[in-house]
Amino acid sequence: xxxxxxxxxxxxxxxxxxxxCPIPEGYDARRVRPSIERAFRKLGYTGRVSIxxxxxxxxxxxxxxxxxxxxGVAVAHTNSDSTRSVMYRDMVGWRDxxxxxxxxxxxxxxxxxxxxxxxxxLQQRTRYHLFLAYSIKSSDDLLLVCYANWRWExxxxxxxxxxxxLVTCGLLSAAxxxxxxxxxxxxxxxxxxxxxxxYKHGLExxxxxxxxxxxxxxxxxxxxxxATPQHATAKIHVLxxxxxCPIPEGYDARRVRPSIERAVKEIGYTGPVSITAxxxxxxxxxxxxxxxxSTRVDFAHTLFWVKYSRMITEFEEWTEDNPAPATIxxxxxxxxxxxxxxxxxxxxxxxxxxxxxxxxxxxxxEMPILLTSxxxxxxxxxxxxxxxxxxxxxxxxxxxxxxxSSGMFYxxxxxCDCESLDDxxxxxSSKEHIHExxxxxxxxxSAHRQRRLYKISxxxxxxxxxxxxxxxxxxxxxxxxxxxxxxxx
Numbered sequence: 001x002x003x004x005x006x007x008x009x010x011x012x013x014x015x016x017x018x019x020x021c022p023i024p025e026g027y028d029a030r031r032v033r034p035s036i037e038r039a040f041r042k043l044g045y046t047g048r049v050s051i052x053x054x055x056x057x058x059x060x061x062x063x064x065x066x067x068x069x070x071x072g073v074a075v076a077h078t079n080s081d082s083t084r085s086v087m088y089r090d091m092v093g094w095r096d097x098x099x100x101x102x103x104x105x106x107x108x109x110x111x112x113x114x115x116x117x118x119x120x121x122l123q124q125r126t127r128y129h130l131f132l133a134y135s136i137k138s139s140d141d142l143l144l145v146c147y148a149n150w151r152w153e154x155x156x157x158x159x160x161x162x163x164x165x166l167v168t169c170g171l172l173s174a175a176x177x178x179x180x181x182x183x184x185x186x187x188x189x190x191x192x193x194x195x196x197x198x199y200k201h202g203l204e205x206x207x208x209x210x211x212x213x214x215x216x217x218x219x220x221x222x223x224x225x226x227a228t229p230q231h232a233t234a235k236i237h238v239l240x241x242x243x244x245c246p247i248p249e250g251y252d253a254r255r256v257r258p259s260i261e262r263a264v265k266e267i268g269y270t271g272p273v274s275i276t277a278x279x280x281x282x283x284x285x286x287x288x289x290x291x292x293x294s295t296r297v298d299f300a301h302t303l304f305w306v307k308y309s310r311m312i313t314e315f316e317e318w319t320e321d322n323p324a325p326a327t328i329x330x331x332x333x334x335x336x337x338x339x340x341x342x343x344x345x346x347x348x349x350x351x352x353x354x355x356x357x358x359x360x361x362x363x364x365x366e367m368p369i370l371l372t373s374x375x376x377x378x379x380x381x382x383x384x385x386x387x388x389x390x391x392x393x394x395x396x397x398x399x400x401x402x403x404x405s406s407g408m409f410y411x412x413x414x415x416c417d418c419e420s421l422d423d424x425x426x427x428x429s430s431k432e433h434i435h436e437x438x439x440x441x442x443x444x445x446s447a448h449r450q451r452r453l454y455k456i457s458x459x460x461x462x463x464x465x466x467x468x469x470x471x472x473x474x475x476x477x478x479x480x481x482x483x484x485x486x487x488x489x
Contacts, residue, residue: 006101007129010047012040013094015087017108018055019080021135021152029067035158036105042158043148045103045129054087056080057177058196065189069175076178077196082210084110086180088118092217095126105131107152112138117339117369118216120144124349124356124371142343143369145350181205219367223375227268230325231355231373234271236264237318239311240297241332242279243304245361245378253291259382260329264357267374269327276300276314276410278307281428289421293407300410301428308334308341319348329357330370331378337364346370 014036023029037049053068057077068075078086091104111119111132120143123130132149177192178185182204184195195201238260247253261273277292281301289299302310315328328345335341336358346369349356358368359376409424410417411433418424427433 007103008044008046010101010103011098012045012047012049012103012105013098014049014051014105014107015091016051016053017083017087017110018053018060019083020109021107021133023064024153024156027156029064030071032068032156033071033073035156038158039150039155040103040131047103050074052076052090052178054078054083054180057192062189062193065177065192069177069187069189072175074175074178075192076180077192078180079205079210079212081212082180084108084115085211085214088115088214091119092122092215095122095128100126100128103129103131105133107133107155109134109136109138111144114214114216116143118214118218120346120350120369121218121371124346127350127353143339143346145347181208181210218371221371223372224267225373227373228355230353231327232268232270234325234327234355235322236269236271236273236327236329236357237322238273238275238329238331239314239335240275240277241307241311241335242277242284243307244333245331245359247288248379248382251382253288254295256292256382257295257297263376263381264327264329264374271327274298278302278311278314280304281424286421289409289424293409293421296407298408298410299424301424308332311335312341312344315345315348319352319354324353325355327355327357327373329359331359333360333362333364336360336368336370337366339369342368342370 023032033049033051036051040046040049051072052074054076055078057065057075060075065075076086087106087108091106095104111134116138123145129147130144132144132146133152133155134149135152137151176185176187177189179192179195179201182195182201184201186192186195247256257273257275260275264273275297276299277297278300280303281289281299284299292299300310300314311330311332319326319328330336330342330345335345337360345356348354349371355373356370357374357376358370358372359378359381361378363377408417408419409421411424411427416427416433418427
């Protein structure tokens with residue numbers, strides 16, 4: 001993934017946790033900066049690099065501090081337990097003062113948990129090119145979009161034709177030394193060392209110990225904002241999970257589209273709205289299908305256990321055909337509350353200038369990873385309309401007037417689309433569809449059985465328990481045989 005021209009020549013800011021990624025024994029500290037700069041140049045980034053090294057500098061040898069400072073690397077003293085929170089606080093402050101295009105690099109093993117959550121939300125609003133380096137790779141790396149990442153040891157080995165040249169002292173002005181506990185700074189290493197060993201410094205850290213709790217700045221952000229000029233007239237695509245957010249009893253399904261359109265219009269969005277509803281056709285009354293289709297709401301037939309993956313696939317395909325700026329609206333409890341299900345959408349919002357709306361039947365217990373420009377409760381969203389005369393209208397197949405179908409009907413199992421409900425139902429009763437449906441159901445049941453056998457086998461191994469009944473031995477053998485087959489298929 002290459003940066004655009006503006007980002008490739010823009011400033012590069014580096015935050016380095018020396019506790020997680022220390023300078024190896026015998027390594028010349030003067031080589032750190034040229035190694036980082038060379039790694040960026042290989043990727044086409046030529047902007048000015050600023051580096052700040054964080055850690056307990058009372059434990060850092062003088063020759064390392066002197067080597068870093070001589071090459072323009074700023075040195076910041078932090079308590080070991082507060083390094084992560086102090087680094088992140090400085091990152092947020094830097095972002096406020098340095099709008100994109102610009103590049104951020106984090107050298108740390110602790111880009112995970114609340115830091116990843118908050119930074120991913122920040123990146124959805126203000127997109128910087130992000131790079132990571134670590135000595136131990138985090139398992140929580142699905143949320144953040146990174147343009148490149150390195151192992152710390154490999155990064156330090158970035159060389160041109162053997163041993164990299166050492167930077168001669170004096171070519172760069174000496175960088176600053178900071179004490180984050182006391183808000184103290186100086187350019188003299190001797191003065192910095194004297195401060196860290198002083199009574200005043202020790203007293204300050206004893207009375208006002210650094211905050212070890214990372215402050216998630218986006219938790220205080222509002223959930224609904226007026227439309228920005230670039231998104232106000234852009235396209236809006238709605239992905240609606242009809243299981244999580246069903247049409248209420250007695251509600252006229254023809255009011256869904258105008259309610260959504262009026263809700264987004266009230267906050268300044270006037271662009272064209274497309275809607276796709278996802279559900280099992282067998283669980284959706286015909287009069288709802290006809291009413292939705294009459295208002296140009298597309299219906300996608302899918303099974304419950306693959307519904308969310310189908311919604312994500314639809315999102316990917318739509319964004320490929322509709323470049324940003326544009327808005328995606330998710331109507332779903334699960335996608336709103338599950339960090340795993342929303343991770344791909346989160347990454348796309350970091351990469352491109354897409355806007356996000358959420359609607360759900362129950363407000364998520366925790367704030368979603370998706371940064372939204374608007375959120376609604378499903379019931380309140382449906383109540384937003386120009387007139388309420390339809391809201392309590394009893395919809396039933398006996399009284400529903402026949403309406404012309406204009407929305408499409410999709411079968412996501414067979415990748416088939418139909419323009420009429422009759423053709424759609426004919427497809428769903430066809431041999432081809434029934435065959436696909438049976439395959440999907442068999443696969444789900446098999447996967448469920450394998451998960452159960454896996455848990456039983458693990459329990460037997462941990463408890464050193466030998467299956468005593470014939471059924472238990474057969475289950476255990478089935479699982480072991482499946483593992484062997486999987487090795488060769």
